[in-house]
Amino acid sequence: MNANETARSSAASRRPICYYGDDFTGSTDVLEALFRSGMKPVLFLEPPTGEQLEGRFAQADAFGVAGVGRSMTPDEMERELRPIFETLKGAGAAIVHYKICSTFDSSPNTGSIGKAAEIGREVFGGRYIPLLVGVPYLGRYTLFGHHFAAAGENVFRLDRHPTMSRHPVTPMDEADLLLHLSKQTTLRASLMDITALDGAIEAVRSRMEALLHAETPDIVLFDAFDEQRLQTAGKLMLEEAERAGPLFVVGSSGVEYALGACLKEAGSAAGASAETVVSPVDRLLVVSGSCSPVTERQIAEAVEAGFAGIRVPVHELIRPELADEARRRLLAEAEEQLRSGRSVVLYSASGPSDPSIAELRLALEAQGLRAEDSSRVLGSELGALTRTIVAQTGLSRVLIAGGDTSGYVARQLGIYALECVSALAPGAPLCRAFSNDTTLDGLEFVLKGGQVGGERFFERVLQGQ
Numbered sequence: 001m002n003a004n005e006t007a008r009s010s011a012a013s014r015r016p017i018c019y020y021g022d023d024f025t026g027s028t029d030v031l032e033a034l035f036r037s038g039m040k041p042v043l044f045l046e047p048p049t050g051e052q053l054e055g056r057f058a059q060a061d062a063f064g065v066a067g068v069g070r071s072m073t074p075d076e077m078e079r080e081l082r083p084i085f086e087t088l089k090g091a092g093a094a095i096v097h098y099k100i101c102s103t104f105d106s107s108p109n110t111g112s113i114g115k116a117a118e119i120g121r122e123v124f125g126g127r128y129i130p131l132l133v134g135v136p137y138l139g140r141y142t143l144f145g146h147h148f149a150a151a152g153e154n155v156f157r158l159d160r161h162p163t164m165s166r167h168p169v170t171p172m173d174e175a176d177l178l179l180h181l182s183k184q185t186t187l188r189a190s191l192m193d194i195t196a197l198d199g200a201i202e203a204v205r206s207r208m209e210a211l212l213h214a215e216t217p218d219i220v221l222f223d224a225f226d227e228q229r230l231q232t233a234g235k236l237m238l239e240e241a242e243r244a245g246p247l248f249v250v251g252s253s254g255v256e257y258a259l260g261a262c263l264k265e266a267g268s269a270a271g272a273s274a275e276t277v278v279s280p281v282d283r284l285l286v287v288s289g290s291c292s293p294v295t296e297r298q299i300a301e302a303v304e305a306g307f308a309g310i311r312v313p314v315h316e317l318i319r320p321e322l323a324d325e326a327r328r329r330l331l332a333e334a335e336e337q338l339r340s341g342r343s344v345v346l347y348s349a350s351g352p353s354d355p356s357i358a359e360l361r362l363a364l365e366a367q368g369l370r371a372e373d374s375s376r377v378l379g380s381e382l383g384a385l386t387r388t389i390v391a392q393t394g395l396s397r398v399l400i401a402g403g404d405t406s407g408y409v410a411r412q413l414g415i416y417a418l419e420c421v422s423a424l425a426p427g428a429p430l431c432r433a434f435s436n437d438t439t440l441d442g443l444e445f446v447l448k449g450g451q452v453g454g455e456r457f458f459e460r461v462l463q464g465q
Helices: 003-015 024-036 050-054 075-090 115-126 177-182 201-215 227-244 254-266 291-306 322-341 356-366 370-392 403-410 458-462
Strands: 018-022 039-045 064-065 095-099 128-132 138-141 146-151 154-157 189-192 219-223 247-251 286-288 307-310 344-348 397-401 415-426 426-435 443-447
Touching: 003 138, 018 024, 018 075, 018 254, 018 370, 024 039, 024 064, 024 254, 024 403, 024 415, 024 426, 024 443, 050 344, 064 443, 075 095, 075 115, 095 115, 095 227, 095 254, 115 247, 115 344, 128 227, 128 254, 128 458, 177 189, 189 201, 201 219, 201 227, 227 247, 227 254, 247 254, 286 291, 291 344, 291 458, 307 322, 322 370, 322 458, 356 370, 370 403, 370 458, 397 403, 397 458, 403 443, 415 443, 415 458
Parallel strands: 018 064, 018 095, 039 064, 095 247, 128 219, 128 247, 189 219, 286 344, 286 397, 307 344, 397 443
Antiparallel strands: 039 415, 138 146, 146 154, 415 426, 426 443
């Protein structure tokens, strides 16, 4: 083994995985999965420097980069992802993960998972790209290539899901993941279904090799129904990484749960305490760019519990002649409520039927922008508002709701990294921020996707429960 191989092997054993998240809440979802698996992960907003990884974050045994790929066009993804993938390839991790949403929401023109796979194939090579989307822990299941997701107490086929089938940017009208993916790429894809993943690992490994020989796929989708088969998929990925790493993988946080289970079994991860005691705070700022019915119910419950609900006039904020006055009015109202001791919910939409969604689209069109630009425009405005409010009121904890907008919010806040503090709810951990701005350094964040958390989740975050 030469010097470069030795260094790579040493780094890979210290950092088994690094990842790029295609949205911000999804990136913290992975942070939680790694934390729960017993690792010490850190999430960066930009690719970390060697000085950061060997200095302040030397103890981190896994790291991620929070991105906004889910809201990008294929051309934008090409410019964003290729240099990041090249950087991650040289980071010394055994597995490099392109993290996608566990509901696979994407299209040929927005957040194309196929485009990301093509770039990864060119940068990393390898025999195939593992694709793992199911996360039983989060109520996401893939069976015979078809995907299902929980909504409350019920589980729906993806194309009949009450939220994802009506997503305002990437509505999911197909539950067959390979068929949906085929509209985004010409890469060949095959399936390791639930029956192929059953039984002893030797038999599963033999079926996998037979599949690779017979179909020569570029991508292999793994079914995921339960923890046992999820761990089996993890073993196959780790073996492939050992064969010729770094291995490029596409998938949800199910990838980390699969790998974490394998590392725990091998004694490489001790298992973290997700039950860390978290203190309550006197006030909480919630900033919501979500239009999910789950978030709709959370907003209603919070207002009923005493939070001040303040609607964000999004159609005014993106019009230059109205924006300054709208910001001044919004800031004054939020700061007044917070200084009086009340928690505040700033929301751009109360739910999927809110007329403000159509108003925003019309306002964007008037500015020569696309509906797909709403996340960037709205997120940037909400981020600037949040930073000002935190600085003016001395808040110590903030909750941001909405996967598509949260990345832009976070980038406006001047933080450069996050670490996981506690797993408050599946997919929505409490994190601590690192920033060169002393008013933001140490600020606690919860970043949740639209569908994450129970109806009283905002109150639980306030209380640290």
